[in-house]
Amino acid sequence: MDRIDELLLSELACGISLVEQPFDDVAAKLGISVEDVLLRLQNMLRTGVIRRFGATLKPNSIGFTANAVIAWNVPGERVDEVGMFFSSFREVSHCYERSPVPERWNFNMYIVMHASSRKVIEQSVKFLAGTVGIYDYVILYSKRDLKNSVKRGV
Amino acid sequence: MVVGLALNDVDKKFNVCVLDDVDKCLLQLLQENFPIVECPWRELSEKLGVSEQQVLSRVENLFASGVIRKIGSIVDLAKIGYTSTTLVALRVSDDKIDDVALIINEYSCNVDGGGVVGNVSHNYEREHEYNVWFTLTAKSEQELSCMLNEILQKTGLSQSDVLNLPTVKRFKINVNFLVNDNVDVVAVV
Numbered sequence: 543m544d545r546i547d548e549l550l551l552s553e554l555a556c557g558i559s560l561v562e563q564p565f566d567d568v569a570a571k572l573g574i575s576v577e578d579v580l581l582r583l584q585n586m587l588r589t590g591v592i593r594r595f596g597a598t599l600k601p602n603s604i605g606f607t608a609n610a611v612i613a614w615n616v617p618g619e620r621v622d623e624v625g626m627f628f629s630s631f632r633e634v635s636h637c638y639e640r641s642p643v644p645e646r647w648n649f650n651m652y653i654v655m656h657a658s659s660r661k662v663i664e665q666s667v668k669f670l671a672g673t674v675g676i677y678d679y680v681i682l683y684s685k686r687d688l689k690n691s692v693k694r695g696v
Numbered sequence: 697m698v699v700g701l702a703l704n705d706v707d708k709k710f711n712v713c714v715l716d717d718v719d720k721c722l723l724q725l726l727q728e729n730f731p732i733v734e735c736p737w738r739e740l741s742e743k744l745g746v747s748e749q750q751v752l753s754r755v756e757n758l759f760a761s762g763v764i765r766k767i768g769s770i771v772d773l774a775k776i777g778y779t780s781t782t783l784v785a786l787r788v789s790d791d792k793i794d795d796v797a798l799i800i801n802e803y804s805c806n807v808d809g810g811g812v813v814g815n816v817s818h819n820y821e822r823e824h825e826y827n828v829w830f831t832l833t834a835k836s837e838q839e840l841s842c843m844l845n846e847i848l849q850k851t852g853l854s855q856s857d858v859l860n861l862p863t864v865k866r867f868k869i870n871v872n873f874l875v876n877d878n879v880d881v882v883a884v885v
Contacts, residue, residue, distance in 0.1 A: 555771075557766035557768035560759070562737060591772060592771060596726055603763045638783070643859050647861070685823055686820065688797035692797040
């Protein structure tokens, strides 16, 4: 990744504009050809620097109104197996192993689920728990997106 | 069938916009297979069997109705040096949540390489005794712990009100919503 790649990423961090040839605008701003822009983007997608190029949707607007982190206490030797199993579900958008806090918080596996209702999340979690045989978990429903709702001066 | 808490939310009045099958296909393609070509809308229009102008005006409507937040690149922070990440949970009294959120949000727009990343990617109020949950990322363990200490100091919270849950292994990150047949109407916000 060079300086132009960085500039390109920062240019696209806020998204493309809705014009017929959106990458032309970006190329003009950076003073490079549109072919170069496309090539650089494709390269960064291939190497994984860009995880995804596309639309970010507002989950509420399309019916995904329930969102939760589910924290699990998974025995150390089962972390890989359980992590891969949880990750195989489309409804699970994130799955991480994390260090717990000794004596205060034993949960070491975290998944994020989006669904149309809390009932659907509860059913899915019951299914996952039953399948892996792990019942020590906590569902942490999201109440408010603080990053997108709490702003200075508002 | 109408689905969606936003629509049922009795506190607010919403207008609605109807999604047809073309919109649903379009949303799926926009999320998963956005064409990195000179005329992306034309390529999408060929896949969808509608005109390029139709695609653009549908995308404009989906933006206007708040369904689409942005169309752009999502960077894998780990690949550009942000290798240390953690999830932090705080126990905050209800009347202090917004103040604490503001302090955390200041770290969501730190610039690097001209604005590619912020150190905070998520910040949510959750229904639990630990009620504020945010992710923090930095270029080293040291930088991460300095930043976390700085945040905690500003909030005035004590260590007993904090859970620091560093990432050991990432199994999956793929936020991609299946716009299913149950959703025909969306809220215009």
